[in-house]
Amino acid sequence: MDSAILRAGGGLLQRDAVQRFGxxxxxxxxxPVTAMCRVLGVSPSGFYAWRTRPPNQWTQRRGQLHQQIIEVFEKSRSTYGSPRVHAELVARGIPCCQKTVAKIMRREGLQATIRRKFQLTTDSNHTLPVAENLLDRKFAPSRPNQAWVNDIMAIPTTEGWLYLVAVLDLFSRRAVSWSLGNKRTSELVITALKMALAARRPQPGLLHHSDRGSQYACH
Structure with missing residues (x-):
């Protein structure tokens, strides 16, 4: 039982008695209350006295600040760190210290998530010849290998951006082939297309549709 209490509240040993009482x-x-008091290093009499004692002004203020910090953090969609949370609270007229905000956020596990900027994958600013749009938004072919579409998708990772080129059969809406690399190159596009041709061996008349990016227009 003692080990279970420690697992659930072991971090409280470094905090004040009020938090342990909570x-x-x-x-x-x-x-049992006596077991928790023994493990957490407080007295049962102190706990029962705390229960009957009305919360003081400092405790009430800290509880309000705690909720306000969570509110600001969640409203930011988990993108604000302690400096921005503190700045928002001050802008609302809520007096507080940035160190206190940071301490509460660490205790609650409120860590800002870095959102990566949108990565543009289509480079349409070129002078290369562009094929006519033969698909013309006809996205419901009547048989397999009648129309394929090809696109590049940017995937954020902890080590940078990766680029996925996928060839999809519009009839089944499934991937025929794909290739992955760390650069948006025409070779990445050609590799995916060659793999699709080798896998399906389509009959003449297949329509291959892509955007007008330079990776597609250069061949």
Whole structure:
């Protein structure tokens, strides 16, 4: 039982008695109060005295700040770190210290998520010849290997951007082939197309549709 209490509230050993009392209050139906007090290093008499004592102004203020920090963080879609959360609170007229905001956010596991900027995959600014749009938004072919579409997708990773070229059969809406690389090159496009041709061996008359990017227009 002691080990279970430590796993659930071990981090509280570095915090003040009020926070430990709060944990005991929350879990008093799970473990005996005396056992939790012993493991967390507080006295049962102190816990019961805390329960009957009305919260002081500082405790109430800290609880309000805690909720306000969570509100600002969630409203930012988890993109704000402690400096921006602090700035937003100050802008709302809520007095607080940035170090306090950072401490509460660390304790609650509120860590900003870095959102990568949109990565443009189509380079239409070129003078290469562009084929006529024969597909003309006719996205419902009557048989396989009648119309394929090809596109480049940018995928963010922890080590940078990767680029996925996929060839899809519009009849089945499934990928015929794909290739992956760390650069948007015509070779990446050609590799995917060659793999699709080798896999399906389509009859003459296949329509291959892509955007007007330079990776497609250069061949």
């Amino acid at each position: 944990f005991i209050q929350e879990h008093r139906r799970t473990w």
